Amino acid sequence: MAKADYYEVLGVGREASDSEIKSAFRKAAKQYHPDLHPGDKEAEAKFKEINEAYEVLSDSGKRAKYDQFGHAAFDPAAGAGGGYGGAGFGDFSDIFSSVFGGFGGFGGGSAYRNGPVQGNDLRYNLTITFEEAAFGVRKEILIPREDSCKTCGGSGAKPGTQPTTCTTCGGSGQVRVQQNTPFGSFATVRTCDACGGTGKIIKEPCQDCRGKGRVSKTNRIAVNVPAGINDGQTLTLRGEGEAGHRGGPNGDLYVVITVKPHKLFTRKGFDLYLDMNIPMTVASLGGEIQVPTLSGTVKYSIPEGTQPGTTFRLREQGVQRLNASGKGDLFVRANVQIPKKLNDEQRELMQKLAESFGDKVSESKPVKRSLFEKMKDKRN
Ligand SMILES: [Zn+2]
Ligand SMILES: [Zn+2]
Numbered sequence: 177m178a179k180a181d182y183y184e185v186l187g188v189g190r191e192a193s194d195s196e197i198k199s200a201f202r203k204a205a206k207q208y209h210p211d212l213h214p215g216d217k218e219a220e221a222k223f224k225e226i227n228e229a230y231e232v233l234s235d236s237g238k239r240a241k242y243d244q245f246g247h248a249a250f251d252p253a254a255g256a257g258g259g260y261g262g263a264g265f266g267d268f269s270d271i272f273s274s275v276f277g278g279f280g281g282f283g284g285g286s287a288y289r290n291g292p293v294q295g296n297d298l299r300y301n302l303t304i305t306f307e308e309a310a311f312g313v314r315k316e317i318l319i320p321r322e323d324s325c326k327t328c329g330g331s332g333a334k335p336g337t338q339p340t341t342c343t344t345c346g347g348s349g350q351v352r353v354q355q356n357t358p359f360g361s362f363a364t365v366r367t368c369d370a371c372g373g374t375g376k377i378i379k380e381p382c383q384d385c386r387g388k389g390r391v392s393k394t395n396r397i398a399v400n401v402p403a404g405i406n407d408g409q410t411l412t413l414r415g416e417g418e419a420g421h422r423g424g425p426n427g428d429l430y431v432v433i434t435v436k437p438h439k440l441f442t443r444k445g446f447d448l449y450l451d452m453n454i455p456m457t458v459a460s461l462g463g464e465i466q467v468p469t470l471s472g473t474v475k476y477s478i479p480e481g482t483q484p485g486t487t488f489r490l491r492e493q494g495v496q497r498l499n500a501s502g503k504g505d506l507f508v509r510a511n512v513q514i515p516k517k518l519n520d521e522q523r524e525l526m527q528k529l530a531e532s533f534g535d536k537v538s539e540s541k542p543v544k545r546s547l548f549e550k551m552k553d554k555r556n
Contacts, residue, residue, distance in 0.1 A: 179247045182229035190243075194234065201230040228360045234352075292424035295322070298417045299430045304401060306438035310470050310495045312403035316396055319429065323393045324419040328382035332389035337380045342371035349375040374422070390419060399431055404446060404498030407435040440468055446495040446504025451511050454478065459512040467508055469493045476508070484512040 183190055186200040204226045206212075213219035232238045300317055324330040333339045341347040345368035352363045367373035381387030397416055405411075410432050417427025435443075442449040454465060462480035466473045467490065476490065487509045494504025518526060530537045 180225060182233055182242060185225050185229040186233065188233075192233075194236075197230065197233050201226065201234070205230075224360045224362070227362050231352075231354055231361055231363045235354075238354075291422065293421040294424045295418035295420040295427035297427040297430060299432060301432050301434060302399065302401070303434040303436060304405075305436050306441065306443070307470060308401065309405050309407070309433070309435040310403065312405075312496070313401045315399045315401060317399055317431070319395045319397055319416070320392060321395055322390045322418040323395070325382060325385035325389050325391045327384040328389060330389040330419070330423075331378075332376075332382055332385060332387040333378050334380040334382050339374075339376035339378045342368060342375050342377050344368050344370035345375060347375040349373040389421075397429070401433065402498060403496040404500075405433055405435075406443070406445075406498075407433065409433050441470070441506075443495060446497050448494045448504065448506045449509070450506060451509050453513050454482065454510045455513055456515065458482075459484070459510060467506070469506055470495070478510065482510050482512070484510060486510045 183192070186192075186197060186204055188196055188200045192200070205223065208219045208223040208226060210216075210220050210223055232242050298319060298321055300319060302315060302317060304313060304315070325332070328335055331339055342349070345351050349368055349371060350365045350373070351368045353366045355362050355364045368375070371377055378387045382389070385391050395416075397413065399411060399413070401411065410430050413429040413431065415426040416429035420426050440450055448470070450468070452465065452467065457463075458465065458478065459482040460480070462478060462482070464475050464477050467476045469490070470493075474490065474493070476488065478488065487507050490506040490508060492503045493506035496503050515522070527537065
C-alpha cells in the first residue's frame with residue numbers, strides 16, 4: 177500500500193510553518209486518538225499515520241529529506257536518506273502514552289516533567305513496648321531525608337544567580353525521539369540529557385547542594401504514638417517525607433508500628449488475655465487471687481468450685497481504646513494446678529479426701545526410710 181503524503185495526512189500545505197504543522201497535528205491526533213475510538217482499527221491506523229507524519233514534518237532535517245526524497249528517505253529498504261537510526265522496537269502502548277504525555281492533552285499521565293513534583297514518601301519502622309502501645313508514648317526519631325537546600329532556596333543556583341532555560345529542550349525538560357516499530361515510526365518523549373529533565377541549566381551551582389537544590393539531612397521528628405495503637409498499624413505524618421521538587425509539596429512520612437510482645441499478656445484488639453496458675457485448693461474452696469494488670473495488681477475473688485479453663489472477665493482492665501474513650505477488658509483463664517509433689521502429711525490428707533469421695537487411688541506408698549535406718553536394720 178502506498179503511503180499517503182505526510183502533508184496531506186496533516187491537512188497542511190507544503191509551505192506550512194512549524195506552528196501550523198504542530199496545531200494541525202494536535203487537532204488531527206485528538207480526532208483520531210484511540211481512547212476516543214476503542215477497537216476502531218481504522219482510527220488507530222490513521223492515528224499512527226498522523227504521528228508518523230508529524231515526526232517527520234516537525235523535524236526540519238527530516239522534513240528537508242522528505243521534501244527531497246519522499247517516503248524513500250525514511251525507508252531502510254530503499255537505502256536512501258539514512259533512516260531512523262536504530263531506535264529499536266518499543267512497547268506500543270508506551271509510545272502512545274509518551275506521545276500524549278508529552279503534549280499534556282489526554283487525561284492521565286500527562287504532567288510535564290519539569291512541573292512541580294511531590295517529594296517521596298518515607299517509611300520508618302518504629303518498635304515500641306507493649307506498655308507504650310497501651311498508654312501512648314512520645315518518641316523522637318531520626319529520619320535521613322532529602323530536604324530543600326536553604327542556601328539557594330532549592331533552585332540549585334549560587335545565591336545571586338539564576339538558573340537559565342535549557343536551550344536543548346527549550347525548558348520543557350523533554351526531547352522528542354524518533355522510534356521505529358512494526359507499526360510505523362513514532363515519537364517518544366525522553367528526558368533531556370542536557371538539563372536532566374529540569375528544563376534549567378545552572379551555570380554557577382550553589383556550593384552547599386552542588387546544584388541539586390536539595391541536601392541530605394537527618395531530621396529529628398517527634399512522633400506522638402497514641403494510646404491503644406496496635407502492632408502493624410501506621411501513623412501518617414503529612415509533609416514529613418522528602419522535600420518536593422520545583423515547588424511541589426513534601427512527601428509524607430509513614431511510621432509503621434511494631435509492638436513487642438508482653439511476657440504475661442496477649443492482646444486481641446483492646447482486650448488482654450492472661451493465663452493464671454491457681455492452686456487446686458483455691459479453685460476448689462474459692463478465694464482471693466492477685467491478678468497482674470497493666471496498671472498494677474488487683475484482687476479478684478474466685479468462686480468455690482472453679483474449673484480448670486474457666487475464664488474470668490475483669491472489665492476495663494484492658495488497653496485504652498485508640499482515639500476513643502474506655503478500655504478493653506482483661507480475661508483471666510484459670511490454670512488449676514495439681515500438686516506434683518506431696519509431703520507425708522499432704523499425702524495422708526489427700527488419701528483421706530479420696531476416701532471421703534469414694535475415689536479409688538493407688539495403694540499408699542510406704543514411708544521412705546533413711547539410709548541410716550536401713551543400715552540399722554541390717555545390723556540387727
Ligand atoms: Zn543549594
Ligand atoms: Zn533540557
